[in-house]
Amino acid sequence: MDLHKILREIAFYSTGITVAFVVAGLSLILMGHDILKGYYTLFFTSFSSLSGISLTILKFIPLLLMSLGFAIPLMARKYNVGVEGQFLLGAIGAVTVAFSLSSLPGPILITLILTGGVIFGAAWALIPALMLYKFNVNEIISTILLNFISFYLVDYIATGPWRDVFAGHPMTLPIPDQGILPLIIQNPQINMGFILALLFPFLAYLYVYRTVRGYELRAVGANPRASMIFGINTNYIAPLSLIIGGMLSGLAGSIEVAGLHYRLIEGMHSNYGSLSILIALICKGNPIGVILTSFFISVIEIGASGMQRTMGVPVELIFIVEALILLFILMADVVKARKK
């Protein structure tokens, strides 16, 4: 990969991203807002206060992990749209462990909480994985259906035996104190989950591009039949990738519980699912790109809620812009190929 090529790629993609933000700016003008204030709030809310930084990092962690959760199956040409449901099951797993084993000491409890998240997330991905393996069921639909089922599961648990009766919104009681992830930085508040999350893009990169399994994963994504003909056990690989996706998303869910909310809350999945899908598609699954893009998206998401708070601009505008970024980047790819 020579420098000229990299610069050319950056140029094309930047153009795409810029156009998306120009569209946003025009919309702001149409809505009668101050465009400069809009851009400033959008990009700098994250950095303008300690809580801004903290919130950005807190959003960054689940986005990073869930994007990887979508990106790895994507290498095998599978669309794990169920990252959202797997995230929620991870959260369910976290509170289940936290409340059931609440007498255990801190470090052990935390480890088990996170492990519980991984296992529950993997289990939720196991269902579509099996359906894919045995019945060749399209994973896009099966995982999405499970997402909806997971929403109801969360609602049930949040209004079940662990529910917090004094809260106005369905949520559980807080988990025991020793189950809470320790902070690594006090001001701004950043918890251990941050370090943990940052590990995974590198692990993912190693796995996908350097191991034998990773090669087989990519080969199956490139041509499943050819992979089968030359000895790769394709029946396992695609379902396996879904389960890995579930593990990563489940971990995100448990970190969200143990590091941010300290409870299971109905609706805690926010828009993480859609954002993670966008991020993974924008980066085309490249694990390192995922770090940068997740951070960028986190920044503008915090900026978006800042815009809604201080200017009354609905957050959905930025949501649309994020989808536009994906579309324009894809368009840039086509233009790039034509101008060779």
Place this chain on the structure above:
Amino acid sequence: MVHFIEMREISKRFGDVQALDNVSIYIDKNEVVGLLGENGAGKTTLMNILYGLYKADKGEIFIEGKKVKIRSPKDALSYKIVMVHQHFKLIPNFTVIENILLGSVKGMKLNLKTYEEELSKISREFGLDVDLYEKVRELPVGIRQRVEILRALFRGARLLILDEPTTNLTPQEVDVLLSALKRMTKAGLSIVFITHKVKEAMKVADRIIVLKAGKLMGVLDGALASEEKLIELMMGVRDVKPLVLFSNIDLGSLEPPKEEVLIVENLKVQGEKGEIVVNNVSFTLRRGEILGVAGVSGNGQRELVEALAGIRRPASGKILINGIEITGAPPAKIFQMGVFYIPEDRIGDGLLPTMSVSENVILGHHNNPPFKRGILMDWNIVHRTVEKYVKEFKVKAQNVGIPAGTLSGGNIQKLQIIRALIREPKIILAHNPTRGLDIATVDMILRKFLELRNKGASILLISEDLDELMSICDRIMVMYKGEVMGIIRRENFDLYKIGAMMAGMRGAQ
């Protein structure tokens, strides 16, 4: 003089390759024009431009003296130009009559009866007998060609372009087709006959146009052209004797018979719909031998080789490699035993388009040292090994890291061959390995096969090219409708005898 159709100064570039360079030709009424050239010469590209599937970068087309713009097959069809491609343009799920009417009927009612009569008339006139209400996917290859030609005639074709029409025909069927074509020209049609087989062009064409690497090399009168002159124009070489295909190689005898490395006993294999397509096949392959499998495509060869490679589970029977039974074993196991497969469908079965050249070649070997160390791949060794072969086979790629999907068909095929050579093969299962390759590369591959044979490897060579089979095989086995019609030894090779077996007549051993 005004010609029926004229193409002037046509040029077309695909990426780095100049597919056509300033080619000018003409076609007159009532003649068969042979468009001759080896694979990659540009013959199909030129006709695709005439048919509107490709757009020329430069050049013009004239019909009866008037300049025309052909932007899509719709335009070509309006000028009554019809093309029958090598890969039939038929929809398997539709019936014959639906396929024939596709695109030419508009509007609401679909009253098939009204067309039935007209089609039967054409069918009888030219001897193209076919069941109009059969679904195309049920038809064998030879009949499908009839459907294509029937469709062309139904559309009132004045120019019929046939792209390598004899690829899937037995020698006898070829004769039948060629005489049918002569009848059609007498009835008023013009025909362009694209081929890479010199003898065929000489047999059928009134004029022969020769292309080489996108350039027009010459136009010869069909009756007066000599084989040597045509070969010289087509390949640019004066003396074809050194080429394996044309020399008479002495393989030495196979006595004393060496040990059997592959034994197939009473093998029965099912096709997609559960019907038996390989019916009670038995044969052996010995060490240091090249066994050819002849037969028109679609007679069970694909299912046979897929069963041997472990991709398709046989219904019954036994397969033994080096004495060990491997019937129904998965591809990985068979691969481990040193049996390497070169699939016919290089793209669907053998290409990872988005991955690099190295990653493509290593497919199947990746789980073996030295290419892997523990759970990690050793990409350095992979690249170095692949680079060596890429150089040797003159694969046209800037480096081994570029996506393999950007390579041309011929180069992709070279990768399939390299993949079978990267580790010492004991048995190679090759299905049409030289299809679509230029003569120099075909020669290189055949030489490589001979080299491997002499070192003790065994090769099962399935090919539709009888010349190729007869040039390097020790024995040839002929398949017809899933059965072995006969196995002929080298000293008894005879083109028409094999052809008869390909058409279903049993022969002697």
Place this chain on the structure above:
Amino acid sequence: MSEVIALMEQIILYLKYVLLTTVPYILAGLGMSISGRSGIFIVYNEGLMLAGASATFLTTYLTGGDIFLGLIAGISIGVVFGLIMAYFTVTLKLNQFVIGLALFIMGLGIGNLMYKLVIGVVLVPPRIPLLQDVYIPFLSDIPIVGPVLFQQNILFYLSILLALIIHYFMFKTAWGLNFRSVGENPKVADSMGINVFLIRYIATVLGSVLIALAGSYLPLAFTGTYTESIVGGRGWITIALTLFGKWSPLLIMLGSMIFAGTEAFVYRLQVAGLALPYQFLLMVPFLVTLVILIQVYRRAEMPQALGRPYDREAIEE
């Protein structure tokens, strides 16, 4: 005797409700089958239906109850989405699933954005009038069958009619033959002079219009309001139903009715106060859909070129 009459009334109400809820599934399924038969696999149903619902609701609300204009707004959204999808997947030849996911997200965003901009945050959610039942003369007087089948709203009749018309066009006309060939094998269709690009554009736009209409129906048929979750997963379910119906209008119609029957049954159970926690009842439609999907694999039959872009100059092997 009066209990029998009461039971009959219950059954009639139930069946009527089933057909009422079938409509969005049929419309969206028809939309998918049209575009799918031309080779384009639409997956943004959920997002487009929300955008359509939003557009229709807001237009109806702002015009003081003009449902017709509201529907026009929904149709327009469908056209826009269809054109964008066609441009990216047919002209630019990009991956249909990726573009579909992007448009799904955009649909969600646009739907909610429009609502927030126009209505904003209010204490009492605004309402629009519902679709009225149209009583077909004579037929609606038939006992039992009459009220169920012939006292429905106009979109119900439209959806059934469309299913029949589309089926006829697709399978009984020459035009339909040419159309289907584009989804089976575009290379063959192109060689026969059929305009693959034009047909795919038209199919995608028409399909998206129907999907958007399915969304438009939602605020008009049930509560007269709009919420973020008004589509509630139906968009994804219609994808499963289309697969189950083998991309054929009549089978899709049948499958939609059966599914709606299940959904309505669960709703009745909820209303009747079943002991099971309500969340599990709400899960039932989705579980049923999962089971449907497993059945689909046994009968997998779809246009052969579905989901793949067509490039005329691509190397042929």
